Structures are given as structure tokens and as C-alpha cells.
Amino acid sequence: MDDRLPSGVLVSALLRRANDTGGFGAVLGKGDPQAGGILVVTVEEGAERLFERGLGADGRTALIESTPAQDVTGYWQRRRARDPDLWVIELIVPAAQRLAAEILTPN
DSSP states (O other): OOOOOOHHHHHHHHHHHHHHTTOEEEEEEOOOTTTOOEEEEEEETTEEEEEEEEEOTTSSEEEEEOOOSSOHHHHHHHHHHHOTTOEEEEEESTTHHHHHHHHHOOO
16 A cells, blocks of 8 residues: 555645745646646746655655756646646745655655
8 A cells, every 4th residue: 555645635735835834836737636746846036946756865755856957947848748647836935945845755
């Protein structure tokens, strides 16, 4: 039995926490509610960065940075075109990476 929470539940928790901190969170691309991957676009001080939930070097769930050198929007749109189950979430909150890690990596 898989004890991971469904992706839709994690996304809802992430958006709620962003709202609770006085920030902003939005779904840019809705993925599979059970097992879709989650890509987080953070916006802090005008800079966009991408993080995704994946496996770290130790085999545990981790938040991995996957920011391309340029064209963040084009990157996530191409990823969604190849993987329609992928969730794309935008967070505009202070310490967005930390907030995403707290919700998406339960270890």
C-alpha cells in the first residue's frame, strides 16, 4: 500500500498555506488528482525559480530545483505539453521554497 497523500490534497494544502501567510498561490496547470507530479514556480523579488517534488539522492522525497537558464514559462509549458498529469503551481510568498518543502516533503 502506498502511504503518499494524493497530489490534489498536497496542492490544496500548499495553496491554503500560501493564502494563510498573506501570500498568493495559483494553479497554472491542473494535473492528475491522485498521482500527478508537482512543479512549483516561486516568485520572489521578481525572480522565478522552479522546484519539483522528486526523489533525492538518499531515495527520500525531496524538493529539487529545476530552474532553466532562461524562459521559465516556456519550460513549464513544454513540460505540461508532454505530461498533462503534471500540476504547475505558482507561489508568490516570502520563503516560498521553504513553504513548498514543508508541504511536499513529509520526511
